[in-house]
Amino acid sequence: MNELTGHAWLLPSVSLWRREVVRFLRQRGRVVGALGTPVVFWLLIGSGLRNSFRLPNMDQSINYLEYSFPGMLALIVLFTAIFATISIIEDRREGFMQAVLAAPVSRTAIVLGKVFGSTTLAVGQALVFLLLIPLTGIHVTLAGIILAVAALTVMAIGLSAVGVLIAWPMDSIQGFHAIMNLVLMPMWLLSGAFFPASGASSWMGWIMAINPLTYGVATLRHALYMGQELPGSQYPAPMMSWLVSCAFSVTAIAVAQRMISRKA
Amino acid sequence: MSEKACVEVESVSHQYGKRWALNDISFQVYPGQLFALLGPNGGGKSTLFRILTTLLSPTKGTARIEGADIIKQSHDVRCSVGVVFQNPSLDDRLTVLENLTHQGHLYGLKGVPLRQRCHEVMDEFDIDDRAKDMVGILSGGLKRRVELAKANLHHPKILILDEPSTGLDPAARLGLFTYLEKLRTADGVTTLVTTHLMDEADRCDIVAFLDDGKLVALDSPLALKQAIGGDVIIVTTQDAPAMHEKIANRFGGQVDLIDNGVRIERDRGHEFVPELIEAFPNEIDSVTVGKPTLDDVFLHLTGHQLARDSHENVENNR
CATH class of the missing domain: 3.40.50.300 (P-loop containing nucleotide triphosphate hydrolases)
Known part of the structure; x- marks a missing residue:
């Protein structure tokens, strides 16, 4: 007989987590797309706007490749969270998720498996992207890299949990595309990844101030420029950024967990 | 039990x-x-x-x-x-x-x-x-x-x-x-x-x-099939609804209209078949006599067929 007692969650969530990573590595298209897309975006946009972009209150122009680099790391995290979201919809449609739901597994394990699986992928890809940092002119320290990985992890947990929240009640990928274009992409565009709040119109500045991703991107900037002066001064302070980012991720996971635990 | x-x-x-x-x-x-x-x-x-x-x-x-x-x-x-x-x-x-x-x-x-x-x-x-x-x-x-x-x-x-x-x-x-x-x-x-x-x-x-x-x-x-008892006779014909009415009027009992014909439940089906053919010469294409299946049981109990539905599904699933 089975010797299952209590709420088993650690083993199932690790198993679900590992599945996410194994699946990713076996889909060559996904690996190439995930790594290639941000690189191409960054090189095209960064080189295109190279000399047209100037930070407000600064005399000389900043190399846009440099300005947009932290934002591209955030974009990698966002793309991975989007993939995680789509995979939830697929898992539900194909029946894989049914088998998990019919097993004596706590719902928390399902959320944790998905979120940490997606976080692992996001941070892994971001690390590969970080290899391009010599092209930007940012002089990053080892401590800065470690702090950046921590910042990416917090951000990835938050965005993946939001992905779970969005995907769970949804039954088609078509519906998801609308949410992606209306919510997730604007969230990134208005995070300071693309342009700073100080140069935008004031209503947009307000949206950027309440966008949690603004603080996530700021934690990344602070990490990458650790011990140096940040170009421009329009970012939330380090302490504030970390607090908001962590609070956002914890809240997102808690809400996702509650949503999945609710009986169908 | x-x-x-x-x-x-x-x-x-x-x-x-x-x-x-x-x-x-x-x-x-x-x-x-x-x-x-x-x-x-x-x-x-x-x-x-x-x-x-x-x-x-x-x-x-x-x-x-x-x-x-x-x-x-x-x-x-x-x-x-x-x-x-x-x-x-x-x-x-x-x-x-x-x-x-x-x-x-x-x-x-x-x-x-x-x-x-x-x-x-x-x-x-x-x-x-x-x-x-x-x-x-x-x-x-x-x-x-x-x-x-x-x-x-x-x-x-x-x-x-x-x-x-x-x-x-x-x-x-x-x-x-x-x-x-x-x-x-x-x-x-x-x-x-x-x-x-x-x-x-x-x-x-x-x-x-x-x-x-x-x-x-x-x-x-087995018990379900035995509950119907007797035999099941399927008659195929050009105009099934009309034939259904005629058979029901003339012989009574359990007579149902099915896909391409009429289905009749009778004890001693082999004795009923000659009677049936005598009654409607030239109108019947074929007659088959068989023991009841679960489909017959279902039809008997609910008045509609299970089999047609299932055929469609088998096709769809291919």
Whole structure:
């Protein structure tokens, strides 16, 4: 007989987590797309706007490749969270998720498996992207890299949990595309990844101030420029950024967990 | 039967919007039985399946599996039940062994005992030579066997299968039931299977007919067929509705209009056939006499056919 007692969650969530990573590595298209897309975006946009972009209150122009680099790391995290979201919809449609739901597994394990699986992928890809940092002119320290990985992890947990929240009640990928274009992409565009709040119109500045991703991107900037002066001064302070980012991720996971635990 | 039932369904009703998908269903399943929930699509089988596997809470009533309440003790129910879904629940991008290992983790199995158990079930369902193959490249029949192996990994006492033969060719369907028999004799597993196919229900010990959310019959296939008694005569003709009316008026009894003809229930059918042909010379294309099938039972009880529905489904699933 089975010797299952209590709420088993650690083993199932690790198993679900590992599945996410194994699946990713076996889909060559996904690996190439995930790594290639941000690189191409960054090189095209960064080189295109190279000399047209100037930070407000600064005399000389900043190399846009440099300005947009932290934002591209955030974009990698966002793309991975989007993939995680789509995979939830697929898992539900194909029946894989049914088998998990019919097993004596706590719902928390399902959320944790998905979120940490997606976080692992996001941070892994971001690390590969970080290899391009010599092209930007940012002089990053080892401590800065470690702090950046921590910042990416917090951000990835938050965005993946939001992905779970969005995907769970949804039954088609078509519906998801609308949410992606209306919510997730604007969230990134208005995070300071693309342009700073100080140069935008004031209503947009307000949206950027309440966008949690603004603080996530700021934690990344602070990490990458650790011990140096940040170009421009329009970012939330380090302490504030970390607090908001962590609070956002914890809240997102808690809400996702509650949503999945609710009986169908 | 004096043994204690292992599945007890008590006055289960379920409502989707205004429609009652299940209407006051009660029955028991006893240990070791092969139990079929037979009915047309939309009859309520899948809703009942989802309720028994704790994926859905009934609007009214409840059920107990191995004594555990499906609503209040869903964790215990999930531990004692193995589930095979109609849609494949395997990950195509994992190998057979990886899929089984993952399933074991969900049920709290790990390490050497898990590995041993994986090889045991792969052996039992003859997929041990496919352990390292990606599930995505396997045939439909093989995938079903992996599903069965997966559902049996944690030694469930009760196996619940939803339309397990969906998408399988006849040979694979036959194989499936051989494995279910094997599980019963070797491990004493009780099996509940939903189906819309008569020949599958015919292989079970007990058949529950579900139609329009109601339980219309519950007995062994043999007893159900004997209850109709006599023979079933099928008449094919050019104008079936007219013939139906004529036969009903002239001979009375149970006469039904079916797809391309008229169906009559009669004792001593061979004596009735000459009478019938005498009565309507030149109007009858063919007459066949046979023993009642479960389809006849279903028609007798509900007034509509199960078979036509199932043919369409077999076609659709190809």
